[in-house]
Amino acid sequence: MSLLFALVPARSWLVAGAAVVAGLVSGAASAGLIALVNTAIHHARPSRSLLIAGFVGLVTTKVVSQALARLLLNRFTQRTLAELCRDLSRKVLATPLRDLEHVGIPRILATLTDDVAWLGWAAQNVPAVAMTAAVLVGCAMYLGWLSPSTLLAVAFVVVIGMIGYRLLTARAYRSLQRARDTRDVLFHHFRALTEGMKELKLHAPRREAFLSERIATATEDLRQHALAGIRRHLVADTWNQILFYGLLGGLLFAAPAGSGYDTEAVTGYVLAILYMMAPVWGIFEAWPIFARGRIALEKIREVGVSLTAVGDQTPTPWRVEVPHEWRRLDFEGAMFTYQPDLDGNAFALGPLDLTLRRGELVFLTGGNGSGKSTFVKMLTGLYSPQVGTIRLDGLAITDKNRDWYSQLFSAVFSDFYLFDSLLGLSGPDLDARAQRHLVELELDGTLQIRNRTLSTTALSQGQRKRLALLTAFLEDRPIYVFDEWAADQDVHYREIFY
Structure with missing residues (x-):
């Protein structure tokens, strides 16, 4: 439930509720179709025209309500994804800098890429699971109408299956957690790969050691943990299949031996259970996705960004x-x-x-x-x-x-970041003022600024620092802070700066 509340913005609950209602109508129509088919097989009393009218009405209801449910649920999902990305970005910015530094860049990158992607995937599976649940509820209502006592027996088997499934998937969940922890290590190595590219290219033994001792080891650990999680989930899935087909076999072979054998009820149960097979497997297949989404949510919280926080934290x-x-x-x-x-x-x-x-x-x-x-x-x-x-x-x-x-401050830090546009700055003559500063900084022959956008940022470190200084000039703040700004400048430009 924590994952669901984290994924669903408060204002989306109305849309989600309407979608669930439409899904329940679709599930009820599915159960009605099963009942109608069962009646048509065992009873000749209802007129053929009445059966056809009921069939057409139920099919129409099912198709329309299912389409409406999918439309509403997909609208809900897309809104959830968009707000998730926006809220996560806001909350990362709201997290104190020292906390982010303590966590480390690799873990933050893993959170913003890998974890957000898994949360998004989990959100995309919400519509399918909701539709499946609605179908199962409708079928359960029909089964209860046929035979309440048999429904209780089926429910008992389902509870036993859920308990066993829960116990078996707990180990799979731990394997997925270890796989996610390994992704943090892998992102750390990827950062070393990109930032240490020149050093690795110039030193073949270091390059080979990096690939074999860092990348290969991390990827192999990731592969083993992921496969362990999948294997354990397959064991849990097999357990449920055994119970499911055992229940079906009991209805087919054990029920006729009972004293209260009702062919119509048994046929209805068999039809309903066969119809429920695909939705049940769909829920089982969605479990790894939601489990991985739960792990992603925990990782985001470890970074210090709580998705359950209420309101805008910026x-x-x-x-x-x-x-x-x-x-x-x-x-x-x-x-x-x-x-x-x-x-x-x-x-x-x-x-x-x-x-x-x-x-x-x-x-x-x-x-x-x-x-x-x-x-x-x-x-x-x-x-x-x-x-x-x-x-x-x-x-x-x-x-x-x-x-x-x-x-109060405009700053150019030693590890500054250069944006490719003049974000947050405005004014009718902004481009003209920026162009004058380009001339002062001897960059007018290297790039242009049009519509607040830099034509390029692929420059030397010294030129990039001058562009950062240009942005600071345009901000026009009361206090300027320069952290070793002149360290990468030519001698003549150091004199100009000082």
């Missing part, structure tokens, strides 16, 4: 204009400490007590690992100080207003 800036005329920014005993490593050592920055004033040009120097990048992340609001306070003109920065505070 940080919303205060309804207060960013103060371009700010005067001072104070660190009062601000301190940030990372989690301890395997040896129990934890790097801590601070406590910091300093004041930055509007109009100042501040250079931050220090060796590798001295905390410069950590300070920049605290300064810009990406990290929250665990001890102490940051104040802007006396106003304490808290989780409530931190996103508003971050809008």
Whole structure:
């Protein structure tokens, strides 16, 4: 049920409810067709015209209600998929940066690609399962009308089958979980493959070791865990088939030996059970998909993005204009400490007590690992100080207003990302202003900007940093932060920058 509630937005329940009602009508019509066929076989009393009229009416009802149910359920599914992608993106952005860093890029990528795909697949199977359940409910109603006592016996066998199926599939579920954990490892290796491409190409022994010790090992583990899950699910499926055909055999061969043998009831049961065979197998086949969707949901929650959270979790800036005329920014005993490593050592920055004033040009120097990048992340609001306070003109920065505070800054980080368009920027002369900056940055002969879109981002690292600087210029924020911006620039352009 947690998977269902995670997949279904609140406003989609009305559509889902209407689809379920249409599906129930379709299931009832299916049961009515079985009853009509059974009656036509065993009774000659009803007039032929009456039987034909009933047959046409039931078929029409079944076809129309089934089509309506499929239409509504597919509309529900597509809305669910679209909102799932949007909500997941919002909630990833709402997750604190430090939490995402702690999780790691490979796991986040696996979540955004593999897990979202499995959740989407699970959502796409909701219509088929709902239709199947409606058919089974209709057939059960007909079976109960024929013989309540036999229905209870069938229900007892079904419960036994479900308990056995549950026990057998528990091991299959654990295998699927191990397979999903292996995908995190594989994504980590894929990242090494793409980011270390040059180093791997230049060193044949390293390349072969990477393929044999990393990629081959992870893919083999993934294959074994996935096959183990499939084998165990097949065992559970076989168990249900044995029970199903045992029930059918009992109705065919054991029931006639009983004292209360009713040929019409037995025939109706056999017809109904044979008709139910395809829907039942459909539910069994959907189990691995929903099990994998449940695992995907758990992985997303492990990343810190809860799909069951109510409402839009995207940080919303205060309804207060960013103060371009700010005067001072104070660190009062601000301190940030990372989690301890395997040896129990934890790097801590601070406590910091300093004041930055509007109009100042501040250079931050220090060796590798001295905390410069950590300070920049605290300064810009990406990290929250665990001890102490940051104040802007006396106003304490808290989780409530931190996103508003971050809008003061334009930054070019050392590990910056360059978007291929001027997202979030507007103005009638935006392209013209961007073109003037291209000339200043000596990039006008390399690319063009039209309709807020960059003609290319396939540039050298130094040129890409200049494009990031152009975006910062266009943002026109009160405070600029540059993290080793000039490190990849030519000597003459370093002089221009400084």
